[in-house]
Amino acid sequence: MSMPLHLSISEQLRRQIIGGEYQPGEQLPSEAQLVERFGASRTTIRQAIANLISQGLAASHQGKGVFVTEQRKVTYSLSSPMVFLEADMAQQGISFVAKRLEAGLVDVPEASQHLFSTPQVFWQKKLLEINGAPGALDLTYLPPEFGEFFSDHSTHQMTFPVLEQHGISIERIEAVLECTYADPEESVYLEVPLGHPLIVYRHTAFTTENRPVAYGETISRGDRFCYSLEIRRGA
Amino acid sequence: MSMPLHLSISEQLRRQIIGGEYQPGEQLPSEAQLVERFGASRTTIRQAIANLISQGLAASHQGKGVFVTEQRKVTYSLSSPMVFLEADMAQQGISFVAKRLEAGLVDVPEASQHLFSTPQVFWQKKLLEINGAPGALDLTYLPPEFGEFFSDHSTHQMTFPVLEQHGISIERIEAVLECTYADPEESVYLEVPLGHPLIVYRHTAFTTENRPVAYGETISRGDRFCYSLEIRRGA
DNA sequence: CAGTGGTCTAGACCACTTG
DNA sequence: AAGTGGTCTAGACCACTGC
Incomplete structure (x- = not known):
């Protein structure tokens, strides 16, 4: 041998x-x-x-x-008609808590520079805990005037429902899914070793008028999450 | 320190x-x-x-x-209107070759037992080479009567275009995207170390009559591929 | 051939968890 | 205190690459 x-x-x-x-x-x-x-x-x-x-x-x-290790994974559903991540969790009977880690005005990140007209944007970093264990980091970038929607009373809520409550309707999302590796910061928050596989959902949300209103990244533990979707021919 | x-x-x-x-x-x-x-x-x-x-x-x-390592990734597009993986590659100006590794009748795999009525199905294992380097493994399971569509002359073609040529039209695809880790077999084919992160696209294709006609898995190197998609509200 | 990374050993000490 | 995994050392030999 x-x-x-x-x-x-x-x-x-x-x-x-x-x-x-x-x-x-x-x-x-x-x-x-x-x-x-x-x-x-x-x-x-x-x-x-x-x-x-x-x-x-x-x-x-x-x-x-x-x-x-346990091999069961939680499924995020991206299928049409568009459902928001957080609503899905409840349907699966999974406890889902979002804790805000940081928030404030920051410079527009490179990856979304073409989306925003202002030099700075409102930014939120949240830790998503699934069944009590850290499962994902969520980064959201919004036009600065939306920052006030996310005062302390809504730190535990997700982004899209809050926008809808303020009359901003999401019509379309462009997204990319990819694998990355935990860097030192992510490995601390998600309680995984350095280099642990992560699955990243990077998205831009557009209103009915095709105006970009949100850019976000959901960085999940690759061993605990997967994404489901449905593709139709005509659409 | x-x-x-x-x-x-x-x-x-x-x-x-x-x-x-x-x-x-x-x-x-x-x-x-x-x-x-x-x-x-x-x-x-x-x-x-x-x-x-x-x-x-x-x-x-x-x-x-x-x-x-180089950090550029090739993007598979899953957006609506539905485009097939292989057609996308050409659009990105990427050389794309599928080599058949194995094919034949096999027992229905556990993950797709509810989809097929026959005890055995036609199975193909292909290695996808992108710009000359191994990038993904593709496993396809089809009803046994479709096996004849994939004789030697089409070993280098992808699955869906061949089905379309024979009048079988795909209307809808249910899919899941997840991270896995290279096992010893995958690590040999994809030329990556054991445990290397992989991104798996697992799908079931349905015809207009909502009949399942294909189950497949595309297992790609997580460091070289990502998936893009578009989600619309109404659909 | 020299230089590279890959495998393997034996042993020491440290940090954390449990009873 | 005993048992677990984590860090670190010094040294030997092997396998592959390129000149």
């Missing part, structure tokens, strides 16, 4: 996890136990565990152990 | 990369050089490099070195 030892070990453990021998949430044997079981050095065992973690099969917690 | 040494080193290198001091495609200093520059052991230097790789900032190649 020309396979490196650490890979051979992680593959054996992988088969046991996929085969259900180690259940989701269950603790794997400790490093010391694996050293004995496979007769390899601790470094090699740790490399094997790192392989499992990078494949999303396990997660380690200092002082506690390494545990098989 | 209470930050681990390997993190402190990778953060310094990260700032240099983001600041443009090391350009995309450029080679980073060798491990030996970094050992000298930071006065750390080779293990710690390798850990720092691993941090950069996990953040998608660098990629290593045995015998050659570690290189700063």
